[in-house]
Amino acid sequence: MADALLSPAVGGTMLAVSAGVLAYAVRDVRRNFQESRIPLMGVTGAFVFAAQMVNFSIPGTGSSGHISGAVLLAALLGPSPAFIVMAGVLLIQALFFADGGLLAWGCNLFNMAFFGCFLAYPYLFRPIAGKTLSRPRILAASLVASIVSLELGAFAVTLETLLSGITELPFGMFVAVMMPIHLAIAVGEGLATGAVLLFVRSHLPEAEELRLEEKKLSVRRLSLVLGLAALVIGGGLSLLASGKPDGLEWSMERTAGSAELESSGAFHALFARLAEFFALLPDYAFPGSESPAGTVVAGIAGVVLCLLILVACGCLICRKRSCRGGVR
Template sequence: MHVPDGFIDAPTSAVTAVVAAGALAVSLRGARRELDEKTAPLAGLVAAFIFAVQMLNFPVAAGTSGHLLGGALAAILVGPFTGVLCVSVVLLMQGILFADGGLTALGVNITDMAVVTTVVSYALFRGLLAVLPRSRRSVTAASFVAALLSVPAAAVAFTLIYAIGGTTDVAIGKVATAMIGVHVLIGIGEAVITALTVGAVIAVRPDLVHGARGLRQELKLRVNGELVDAPAAPAPAPAPAAARTSHRTLWITGLAASLVLAGFVSFYASANPDGLEKVAHDHGIDKKTGDHASADSPLADYGVKDVSDARLSGGLAGVIGVGVTVVAGSAVFWALRRRRTQEVSPAGTDL
């Protein structure tokens, strides 16, 4: 759903840029509360994983494909504020290095793909957890539903932005029907990927999943026909070395999976246009699309310039993209974590 330059007029693009900048400022502040020494490196990995999986377009209808947006996945794994930043880092890398998503439309893309998907999905996720049994299965099920609905929500948001500042004269009803219809199907793929990923992380390190925190229920005992709180169990002895090893193993495994997906599996992704591209072509929304400012980038269109072999070119571009994204994301999140640490005294009170 990357919006290219030319779909939305300059005034509307400028307004969405202001909205996106405000959302990023709020997210930078909020992320400092979400990140700790365990989740800061995970956040960089989440950004890299989203970049990798977004390269895997999957077919959803005749001549149309879809890909992960990632807002729900990021919000549930590392928190909503950090999630907005994760997806924004991905969009920035894609726009600058890979000519994917217009640079003048960066505000539109961040507002739509990072802010809307994260806010909608996390609100739905928390609402579902409030009524579902407090269990890991509930987290996975809530992840599925939240991710499923976040994609058509992004389609609705794009339709509203287009209604305000679209550069072509297309009936908004046709745009809405086409966008929402195809993105409901794409949402199913988003939901499957999100639920599988969240479930896999919960299985090995539930303490690292932001959305799974606080799921432990107080143990109840029945005494004389009444339920009473059981005595608190003694805290298990800490095992910092084992925890660090497990965390390191998870990070390495996640990075390796991202590299394999972007460097190898992406070659087999669907070549059909994604939902927005298909709708834009069919309804004439793309009539005023111009050349991308980064069209001459050595990595434009997810290929390495001057590498003639398509498989090798795409694979190298994917590996480079994962590497750049994990470095950029990790730098941002470590800086936020470090700043938060400096603002808090050793006793835990703000200076």
């Protein structure tokens, strides 16, 4: 979501709500997360950042979509670490690449991460995947969890926009276009999530949340594979991303006639100035240039930032746990 969709009251409320969930996740990680798995927080975040740069076309619609990554992260890390990673990825996107507004960060985090990490994963993915983790079960679990997660997130966008009341987006019409297009996107995300998890299951069964205990391999190898994949996707495959509007932009165009909405007011102006100040590569490109080199640099820079910042966050969380005498 962009800031222009939200009133300061709704944006501020969701910032507080997401901050509360984030505080819970930090406490949970401090108590339960294994320090040896901290590198995975960085590389999985970098992988999701890179994957989100690759929009795939939705046939017959003129729209495109990208994965959110919440269910995938929850399966690899657990719900609370996954939520922290999503918070970092979305903040890096908003700050340094002007992708999603700063006022809208709380909404984006809740919509894209809460439903996948704390609802779809524990209550749908885990029961469907079961203890055997067979190929059909993983694919079915990934599809169902991704569909429910994205559909809830899409509906939350329309509800937050309605409560804000600052845009000309009729609620009924907005819902009617948002839900079907995000259903199609969710199918794509579910298939991608299942494919990654099946790869991990077959070749890198270190992810404890998948309970793959046979053929144990080191976290280092899993981190290396995902880190290299992130660099390849962000610095190369991102050039192949679809240029069609994403699901939200496409829905706005069909509802209001334009995906570019103007914001007004002191709060919106303040957050706009902050975005301009921090954005190093707005829209994943060199300022004022459409050179493909800008996309490559943005992809690599984003991957490195996610890796460094999320590993640092994981170390800081676990360091505080150690200082307080927590159990390792």
